[in-house]
Amino acid sequence: MRIDAVGLTAFVRDIFIREGCSEGEAERIGRFLVAANLTGHDSHGVIRVPRYVSWLREGELVADQTPEIALDGGAFALVDAKYGFGQTAAPFATDLGIARAKEHGVSVIALRHAGHIGRIGEWAERAAAAGLVSTHYVNVAGSLLVAPFGSVERRFSTNPFAAGFPVPGASPIILDFATSAVAEGKVLVASQGGKPLPGDVLIEPDGRLSADPATLYGPLVGLDRDNQKGAGAIRAFGEHKGSGLSLMCELLAGALTGSGTAGPGPRRVCNGMLSLYLTPEAFGARDDIAAEARAYLDFFKTARPTPGGEVLLPGEPERRMRSLRGAEGVPLPEPVWATLLAAGRPHGLDGNAYRA
Numbered sequence: 001m002r003i004d005a006v007g008l009t010a011f012v013r014d015i016f017i018r019e020g021c022s023e024g025e026a027e028r029i030g031r032f033l034v035a036a037n038l039t040g041h042d043s044h045g046v047i048r049v050p051r052y053v054s055w056l057r058e059g060e061l062v063a064d065q066t067p068e069i070a071l072d073g074g075a076f077a078l079v080d081a082k083y084g085f086g087q088t089a090a091p092f093a094t095d096l097g098i099a100r101a102k103e104h105g106v107s108v109i110a111l112r113h114a115g116h117i118g119r120i121g122e123w124a125e126r127a128a129a130a131g132l133v134s135t136h137y138v139n140v141a142g143s144l145l146v147a148p149f150g151s152v153e154r155r156f157s158t159n160p161f162a163a164g165f166p167v168p169g170a171s172p173i174i175l176d177f178a179t180s181a182v183a184e185g186k187v188l189v190a191s192q193g194g195k196p197l198p199g200d201v202l203i204e205p206d207g208r209l210s211a212d213p214a215t216l217y218g219p220l221v222g223l224d225r226d227n228q229k230g231a232g233a234i235r236a237f238g239e240h241k242g243s244g245l246s247l248m249c250e251l252l253a254g255a256l257t258g259s260g261t262a263g264p265g266p267r268r269v270c271n272g273m274l275s276l277y278l279t280p281e282a283f284g285a286r287d288d289i290a291a292e293a294r295a296y297l298d299f300f301k302t303a304r305p306t307p308g309g310e311v312l313l314p315g316e317p318e319r320r321m322r323s324l325r326g327a328e329g330v331p332l333p334e335p336v337w338a339t340l341l342a343a344g345r346p347h348g349l350d351g352n353a354y355r356a
Helices: 005-018 023-038 048-059 088-106 119-129 183-191 240-255 286-301 316-328 333-346 351-355
Strands: 068-072 076-080 107-114 131-143 160-167 173-178 233-235 271-280
Touching: 005 023, 005 333, 005 351, 023 048, 023 088, 023 119, 023 316, 023 333, 048 183, 048 333, 076 088, 088 107, 088 119, 088 271, 107 240, 119 131, 119 271, 131 240, 160 240, 183 351, 286 333, 333 351
Parallel strands: 076 107
Antiparallel strands: 068 076, 107 271, 131 160, 131 271, 160 173
């Protein structure tokens, strides 16, 4: 099935208003989750709604928290989200980074104790729209999902990395990926009738490679999923390279920010993010930088493709998908839609009414 993005956003917003969030926060949750679906990153989209609701009810997430600047060094700041929604904390931290970089030329913003902050490319896009280069390292405290290279045991979370580079007169370059072979949300999507997984992204305790979501979740009964019930793990991408980058995300976003690492021992689940913002003018004339970037990107795109292939810049697939889904609607597997209907039902919300 497909649903218009405006209606889907309104449905998610209304669910969270009735779960106790302010209208402003609920609107942000709906808008940013649906934005992830629009770019094709369904793993970070509305499939997350039931999990957010559970976290909110269990006290893991706290509604309407105002992020606090815990340490302020001018070009550096540490922001404590106080376990509030990432859709409130991440734009606050990003906007702070943009403002401080415009004042100082560069800025470093550390964010700790945030709820799930969604698709990290969203924040790189936000900085690029303001004319800034940015990089973002993210970890998930208390979330053991990924086995390091050479191991079958979980030691990381999916620990994404993102970077953005604005190109005046052209679309920005936005690089955004999990350091795991797939994001956990993609395993979740596959487990609920969505796109199947590649055959080698999960690993069983005996070392066998797997594409079965049950490796991560255990027996797939009903629609509830607990990623701690499976005996296996997600693999790191790129063998030792992805594993090493994931380790740095744990240290930079988890240990350095004070947000906490994935383990050892039980920990409260939250995101940490270390972000660097750069104003191009601090490094030379903006026009010169833009001309060099455009010349190189044009050169990059002239590389002869493989048979049947295409040379794409980071961010191009998302822009294409955003245009397509904006026109045709957001596709949702029936099991995912069923979980959304179930989230709205206790509040008297009929999700199908939002499909008009």
